[in-house]
Amino acid sequence: MLDIAEELHRWVEQGRDFAVATVVAVGGSAPRGPGAALAVDSEGAAIGSVSGGCVEGAVYELCQQALADGESVPVLERFGYSDEDAFAVGLTCGGVIDILVTPVRASASDREVFASALSAAARGETAAVARIVSGPGELLGRALLVRPSEARWGSPRMESGGGSYGSYEGGFGAHPELDRTVVAEAGAFLDAGRTGTLEIGEQGSRCGAPLTVLVESSVPPPRMLVFGAIDFASALVRIGKFLGYHVTVCDARPVFATAARFPEADEVVVEWPHRYLERTSVDARTVLCVLTHDAKFDVPLLRLALRLPVAYVGAMGSRRTHLNRNERLREVGVTELELARLHSPIGLDLGARTPEETALSIASEIVANRRGGSGVSLTGAHTPIHHDATSATAPAGRIGSVA
Known part of the structure; x- marks a missing residue:
């Protein structure tokens, strides 16, 4: 999602409703990695890409359907190559991608988190947005935004290890330890300038239902x-x-x-x-x-x-x-x-x-x-x-x- 932050930030400022489809996992020879996104607004305008063309049409329709349903529940879909049907919707390169389609409406409770994340990424600031992409249905799609402390990233030379992340916005609304653990893990992703997933328990450790969290990092250019x-x-x-x-x-x-x-x-x-x-x-x-x-x-x-x-x-x-x-x-x-x-x-x-x-x-x-x-x-x-x-x-x- 943050890879199309400038365009999405404009949509947020204009008050548009939109759905964003984000690659959350890949397997095999998939053309794009986690974090790649395609967004569609309520008028049918589209920006971004999730596959370089292989499944764009199907994902576009999923986004339109998500907006038409009037719901705010994210949908997780898998696309892969089908040997049985060469004309089926899938990746001709033989890979597999999991895509999370999330409606972002002007009235949604999590829109403020997305707005802050997109604003930070559009300005080239250091921040990470973490979203639950698999797990209990009531937690699916919930997000928080992590920002680094000035002391961690503001001084010369190599910045690594130690320190704490200054603040975060939003939250998952589950066990309080879950937010703290994900904030710390997101900090490690930010240190590496990396986007990817992590597996964690619902209570922030190995306890509770298993969750998959996508962490998208926005860092200044290398x-x-x-x-x-x-x-x-x-x-x-x-x-x-x-x-x-x-x-x-x-x-x-x-x-x-x-x-x-x-x-x-x-x-x-x-x-x-x-x-x-x-x-x-x-x-x-x-x-x-x-x-x-x-x-x-x-x-x-x-x-x-x-x-x-x-x-x-x-x-x-x-x-x-x-x-x-x-x-x-x-x-x-x-x-x-x-x-x-x-x-x-x-x-x-x-x-x-x-x-x-x-x-x-x-x-x-x-x-x-x-x-x-x-x-x-x-x-x-x-x-x-x-x-x-x-x-x-x-x-x-x-x-x-x-x-």
Whole structure:
């Protein structure tokens, strides 16, 4: 639902009734993951997608029916591939998706929670909405919104572990411990910037009827820090923006680090790279691309970067430069364990030569690292097409270096 927050927020402000269909679970080669949503208003307008086209028509009709019934009870439906009937409504890719259809009426008691969640997501704020998607009928669809405390997310450097989440709105109206437990669990999802489900008892532990709760996270875009204001950086900025990163270009040389040279960057910083990295905020989703291939910039920067629990670090340079840089890093105290996180060359083997091709190679490795992909051709491979996105939340990913 939060993936279409801007449009839905406008519908809420306009007082529209609508039904939102949200993917709550997937199996096999499903095209979209949990949290993907399709919404339909009372006039028949539709936004979003749950399957990339396979079952959109059937889900659209479910939303219309939910609005026409006049009820506010959510409906859980499963769509999958049918070998018996090739023309049946289902996923031709062979996967299975569970979809929760929730009417959101202007008079509904939970509309305020949805409105707050959509407003926060539309503004790019950090928040999570948790909804009960299976369990006792009287609890189905109930929601609460979790917001982080300022102390947890407001300070520089990596924010992880500890602390408490500042507030939450709404509630499930069941055992009081259930709300507290889900708020804590939603905090873990927010730390990872992840959407997914959790299984829990109705009393907030293993006690009571089993519940499935969908937690949708809204977090600011992940950061891509590009060090080195060169032509390769310009191409990497463009593809970084395309992938949804908040992109910063940093270089100590003011003649190169200009907004005119990098118009698509979110910010351009003139500062020594390691000094900027010391003071800026990073987290487990941040990717660092070091394109300077100059020891006076690279060594102090990588010495710091290799010790941060960020998602990815890449460093440009030839294989000879890479080996020389490793020796320099050892001399300043970088351990073999830290160096083992640095592998060369950066990017997938695309035979890249131009800045644009090299940027694509780097971006491909970033995506493979984030999603747990192998990077091999899918033709003839026996690997999954879609990987479990939760593998991308681990902060200790592989780290790259480029030729």
